[in-house]
Amino acid sequence: MNEFIVWDEKQKKFIQPSREIVMTTKDGLLKGINGGNGFVEQWKPFSYIGKTDINNKKIYADCSILEFKMYGTKSVVSVKGYFYWSCEKLRYKFMSLVVDNYPRKEKNIEWNRAIGQRFKIIDTIQENKLGLI
Known part of the structure; x- marks a missing residue:
């Protein structure tokens, strides 16, 4: 079974479900019984x-906003973004949000070297404390 977390919209926090997952809906949401109190x-x-x-x-797809430095032959670039699953490529790809303080929203800048980088989680898409999304 794949490991995952869920965003609890009511409590505005991430939880690791310890409850029984009842079913998956058509839109990809999970339904579960919350702590034995009987409601779904x-x-x-x-x-x-x-x-x-x-x-x-742990880094989660479509969730963890990461920061890392990418070293080129002539410069060092600071990158912020997140991973998402590409059904077309059948692998995780990196979507950059900011490169050296220049917004790159809605541009998929894929670096094969991104996988080997030293990432630091700085925010989540759901919390968006830094206002990057």
């Missing part, structure tokens, strides 16, 4: 991509 909740799941950041925190 809906959650959006976020998959663990199998990597951790420099602080050993």
